[in-house]
Amino acid sequence: MAVDRVRWGILATGGIAAAFTADLVDLPDAEVVAVASRTDASAKAFAERFGIPRAYGDWASLAEDADVDVVYVATPHSAHRAAAGMCLEAGRHVLCEKAFTLNSREAEELVALARRHDRFLMEAMWTYCNPLIRRLKALVEDGAVGEVRTVQADFGIAGHLLPGARNGTLPPSHRLRDPAQGGGALLDLGVYPVSFAQLLLGEPSDVVARAVLSDEGIDLQTGAVLSFESGALASVHCSLTGGTPTAASVTGSEGRIDVPDGFFFADRFVLHRDGRDPEEFTADPAHGPRNSLKHEAAEVMRALRAGETESPLVPLDGTLAVMRTLDAIRDRIGVRYPSETN
Incomplete structure (x- = not known):
């Protein structure tokens, strides 16, 4: 992981993804380096809007991008299990929007994946x-x-x-x-x-x-x-x-x-x-x-720098x-x- 700056990837291009990306601008140690959507057009439009250097028309390319430290998953919650799971298996850390998944079975699968791969995982419960x-x-x-x-x-x-x-x-x-x-x-x-x-x-x-x-x-x-x-x-x-x-x-x-x-x-x-x-x-x-x-972004970056795989503010068991x-x-x-x- 980058020492001075944490490199973010944004997975999805809807309203909450835009709001989160805009707020990352207020964090001097955050850098958004890539965005992914299901289509090239959507990813490129989002990248142009926020000055993001790389835009992918598929999720897998973002998950495999070794220059990304952590991925913010902002899809509808029905896709959280697939999107976050793909990123964890590829070695990325993940901040996943709420509701975390459709059900507790999917949530348990994501937590097990994160622990197996020794990756950071947190629900984006900003509250x-x-x-x-x-x-x-x-x-x-x-x-x-x-x-x-x-x-x-x-x-x-x-x-x-x-x-x-x-x-x-x-x-x-x-x-x-x-x-x-x-x-x-x-x-x-x-x-x-x-x-x-x-x-x-x-x-x-x-x-x-x-x-x-x-x-x-x-x-x-x-x-x-x-x-x-x-x-x-x-x-x-x-x-x-x-x-x-x-x-x-x-x-x-x-x-x-x-x-x-x-x-x-x-x-x-x-x-x-x-x-x-x-x-x-x-x-x-x-x-x-x-x-x-x-x-919540600041908490993710604090935890990553501390070598933590989950946040004490938003623990996975919670x-x-x-x-x-x-x-x-x-x-x-x-x-x-x-x-x-x-």
Whole structure:
């Protein structure tokens, strides 16, 4: 690996890939050296947009590029297993978008591959790398609210306002409604509330869930209650049918923390300790805009320089635990993807 600069490859050319690549510009020790897409035209257009020297019209060429230290996999999650697996087997380190895979079986396969090849692998759960969420977690662990009793989090969007919507609704061909692409609210949006709850409480011992399904069999909105051995409960909700506050709260025996909006890229939260005035915590402006993806990129580069094969902020066992919970929720609501029926 390059000593002074970490050389990145970008696999896929959609919106999240563009946002991540743009944020890498703010990191002086990062260099984007290659991009890959399924077509030459898409890869070349992306390369021209960001000044990337090499563009590949296939994934394998990027995976085999020895000048790439780490690959950011930004495909739809239905392709994460294939794309990340190809890169790991070729000797590349990998940062893979969320949801990490379609299911826990695929996630376990990727983790096993990374460990077999001694490669770094991390889920791109930017929430865990957000400095303010790290501060919130530290406060909870230090007992700021006492013993955690409940966690609540939601993430809902107005699907009819998304690009590609027609006549006020998402068409069945849209990625978010296509079962073959892992469509539905849960893997795109629900992964955030579930991950937030498990960041603070660990893996649940029981899951209860209900959902509204589309004609294609994907979840349009889902609510779940997660139970934990400690006696704590988490209430999580996700939706493609309407915009929700995207708020989160953590209630303990001695207080509460409220993240009022956009909890997954929080820039402020309020700590309410019993018998004391509320305390507001805000993001340091030096850390950049609230929607910056650079924190997860910086964590990847820190870990690579330290010779680590996984991040303590986003540990692989935690990613596997989240995927097991998402599997359990899908089991309760009756959602299966075509690749899982064989």
